[in-house]
Amino acid sequence: MRAKSSQPGTMSSRRVNDLYQPGTPGYRLPDVASRCTRSPCPCGDGGNPDGQVETARILDEHNREWDANEALEAHNRHGLMTWSQGGAPGLNIVRGEGVYIFDADGKKYMDFNSMAMCSNHGHTVDSSVVAAIVEQLESLPYAYPGVFHTPIRGRLCKLLADLCPGDLDTFMFPSSGAEAVEGAIRIARRQVMTYA
Numbered sequence: 001m002r003a004k005s006s007q008p009g010t011m012s013s014r015r016v017n018d019l020y021q022p023g024t025p026g027y028r029l030p031d032v033a034s035r036c037t038r039s040p041c042p043c044g045d046g047g048n049p050d051g052q053v054e055t056a057r058i059l060d061e062h063n064r065e066w067d068a069n070e071a072l073e074a075h076n077r078h079g080l081m082t083w084s085q086g087g088a089p090g091l092n093i094v095r096g097e098g099v100y101i102f103d104a105d106g107k108k109y110m111d112f113n114s115m116a117m118c119s120n121h122g123h124t125v126d127s128s129v130v131a132a133i134v135e136q137l138e139s140l141p142y143a144y145p146g147v148f149h150t151p152i153r154g155r156l157c158k159l160l161a162d163l164c165p166g167d168l169d170t171f172m173f174p175s176s177g178a179e180a181v182e183g184a185i186r187i188a189r190r191q192v193m194t195y196a
Contacts (some may be wrong), residue, residue: 068094068104071116145173
């Protein structure tokens with residue numbers, strides 16, 4: 001029996017959680033094949049007699065070795081770019097080294113923008129940084145900065161306070177530009193209240 005939902009063809013999150021139990025052998029996806037209108041149907045052979053599709057076929061398709069052109073075609077069909085006109089082709093890069101990125105044909109480009117300032121270590125990451133990332137992933141992959149404190153974030157705040165000049169001693173780690181602007185306003189207000 002399917003849970004009621006606000007839209008036809010959708011299921012409540014509780015029903016999805018009941019069906020999707022990672023680590024359980026043979027867990028199944030909802031009956032997507034019986035509702036699929038694409039041709040050919042990517043969901044399998046129409047489902048099992050009980051109306052559910054085994055995940056093994058889907059996972060096998062995605063876990064096989066893909067070449068760069070297949071991945072590009074999949075992205076162009078199912079993905080959107082944030083900084084380009086809809087449908088515009090992006091640069092199909094497959095690896096990086098130092099300050100350079102390489103496309104599927106081996107052409108080399110200098111990454112002047114450090115991938116929007118997200119790869120400040122370059123594209124050849126020092127082994128000590130890799131080890132620190134792995135260690136953090138194994139203990140706690142992420143903690144939302146709006147609610148939770150973590151030891152590593154506290155230590156980073158103190159390190160930045162010791163290194164930054166003057167009275168720059170308050171830090172925030174936002175997840176977007178809008179959140180950064182809001183944070184800057186909050187920090188400014190906090191400083192005004194401190195000196196008022």
